[in-house]
Amino acid sequence: MxxxxxxxxxxxxxxxxxxxxxxxxxxxxxxxxxxxxxxxxxxxxxxxxxxTPPSATQDAASELPVPDNAAGSSAVANPDPSASVIVEPAPEASAVTTAEPCIARDVKVEALTDSDTYGSGQNPQLSMRVTNNGTEDCGLNVGTTTQVFTITSGSDTWWRSTDCQTEPSDMVVLLAAGQTVTSAAPLTWDRTRSSVESCGPDASRQAAPGGGATYRLDVEIGGIRSLEPKQILLY
CATH class of the missing domain: 1.20.5 (Single alpha-helices involved in coiled-coils or other helix-helix interfaces)
Known part of the structure; x- marks a missing residue:
């Protein structure tokens, strides 16, 4: 083996x-x-x-609606017979029914312009800013029915946004505590004197003097007025 x-x-x-x-x-x-x-x-x-998408209230409160065809804005039209009728917001405008109305002392309203001084041919752009300085959320009507832009010089009122405004509407939104909202787009003042009789396309308007003349912008929204006017100079 x-x-x-x-x-x-x-x-x-x-x-x-x-x-x-x-x-x-x-x-x-x-x-x-x-x-x-x-x-x-x-x-x-x-x-x-x-x-979860943002609520309609949050969207609406991010910017303030713009008055339509305000006096001396970029477009001036004949007064609409229905302009005095308050148009209810669509459902997506989200009218607030559960929040308490804002208290005037808790809301700060500020008048804004795009510049302090305007040369010849330059038209002021007017806006406003609203801040809820309170500790609670609250409801505020920021619709164009409650917005007023007023230009004065001394005791003379030169221009008011509601003189030729058409189709104003309500928009009640929720302002969160500490939230600030601003105008969606500015209004343009064409440096003329406005009145309810001067809204037609052929209406004649007095031009505001320049040469360093001082004017002041005051704003109001939801029945709450700005505490301080915004001063501008026209040349």
Whole structure:
């Protein structure tokens, strides 16, 4: 007999078990690679991720509406017979019914202009800013029915935004405590004297003197007036 011992040959069942283990291992590796590449959990996360859109009240309160065809603005039209009718806001304007009305002492109203001095041919751009300095949220009518822009020189009232305003509307919004809102777009004063009789396209208006003349802008919204006028100079 030879001194070398022959290697024992395994049965077919052992080879089958080894092939089965190898197959399972390959399947596990393939599934792991697919999970890394496909990341199927992303789709379900996106479907379940529903971000609540801002409420209509928040959208409305981010900017103040602009008076339509105010006296001496960029467009002056004939007075609308229905201009005195208060137009109720659409549902998406979100009239506030649960919040308490704002208290005047808690609301700061400021008159704003785009410059302090205007050269010949430059028309002042008028805006306002409203801040709720109170500790509680409150409701305020910021619609164009409650907005008034007034230009004076001394005791003489030169211009008022409501003289030729058309289709004013109400918009009651929620002012959060500490929130500040500003005009969505400025009004343009064309440096003329306004009146309810001077709203037609052919109406004649007196031009405001320049040469360094001083004028003041006062604003009002929701029955609350600005405490300090904004002074401007016309040249």
């Amino acid at each position: 030879s001194g070398a011992t022959g290697r024992r040959k395994h049965s077919p069942a052992v080879y089958r078990r080894r092939r089965l283990v190898l197959l399972i291992l390959l399947i596990v590796i393939a599934v792991a690679v697919w999970l890394v590449i496909a990341q199927p959990w992303r789709g379900s996360a996106s479907e379940n991720d529903t971000t």
